[in-house]
Amino acid sequence: MKSLFSLILGLLLLSTSVFAQEDSPDALIKKVTEDVLTIVRQDKDIQSGNTKKAIELVEAKVLPNFNFVHMTALAMGKDWNKATPEQRKQLSDEFKTLLVRTYSNALTGYKDQTVRYKPTKMQAGDAEVVVKTEVVQSGSKPIQLDYSMEKLAEGWKVYDVIVAGVSLVTNYRDTFGQEVRANGVDGLIKMISNKNKQLEAGKK
């Protein structure tokens, strides 16, 4: 009896420790969000509009948790199938640069917001989940901020961010689709990279 008991106990301990090693998706979002907010709260430069510093923060803390290949595929819809592996790499890189700048810009608008984490509905074996948070700001209605996440070998990664119901990724679908129809996939790559160069030239 005792050996059976200790065997069961051992298995239980083993499973919980394995589970604890890997962050659950909502724990991951909470950790990264709090990390970023703590830094932004103390950084007067970012708060006064220093996009460059905000980008550095995003690249260090936020980027590693995103799956940009999936995000690009999502933004391109069926056109993703038209792209060669080389084109896909270029598209993902350029789109990543664009998205990083967009998020970083949003961070410079920080005033005194706090984030509320809503309970995540997920089953033990799920490979995809939506983590829901809310950005609370004094004097206005809270803004929904949701993360679509998928479980990869390297851990949970974000593949879409939905702000107030607006998917930051699918918002590009029409524009991307139009460009591919007009100038092909290479045209699309050029369009995004031109935009990035433009933003780079104008950034503070």
Add this chain to the structure above:
Amino acid sequence: MKTLMAKRLLLAVFATVILGGLTGCATTANNPKDPYEGFNRAMFSVNEGIDVVVKPVAQGYDTVTPRLVKAGIGNFFGNIADVWTALNNFMQGKGVYGVSDVGRVIVNTTFGMAGLFDVASEMGFEKHSEDFGQTLGVWGVGDGAYLFWPVLGPRTTRDTFGVAVDMYADPIPRIDNVPVRNTLMGLRFIDTRAALLPADKVVEQAAFDKYNYIRDAYLQNRRSVIHDGNPPAEEQ
């Protein structure tokens, strides 16, 4: 009687703009979800022109006004809006939300000093934002064609009717004291514009075509708010 003249004039301008827009601009039937794109883009340009004047005023207001005062102003108008939100929640069959919104108005008007302080949020009454367009949406009325209006901004056809009802229900234009009414309307307008300034920056940088970006974001957002944050999954 000055207001009646002003209303007639506004209506005349409005009608001219619409007729001019619809006949003058070729309606490009390119985009199935934006059949009046020609008209809309023209109105978008008009709006951008108006914003050249409005935006600096909003930026000035934003910079000069102390944060607590801005919050107070936002809370004051938010409290008035909560009354209409409550009514819309009831009309949508969301009685629990409606009752909560009525609670917000009572608490904020009394303890919150005529709405200047949003005490209700701190007590756990969540702030909702409902308008008649959303009510129509919940009742099953479809979006209709996408439209862009000067000053108002983007609206679906349904939401254009919705906003007309919202404006009719708005208590502030009904205030008899003209200077007070005009001050409040002006202040609310600038406060609303100022609240959108952070979003401006994101759109400027993120958008390839500002008109497209705003349209797509607006349509997605409306779909989400009609379903209170849980829109049904769209077909990929």
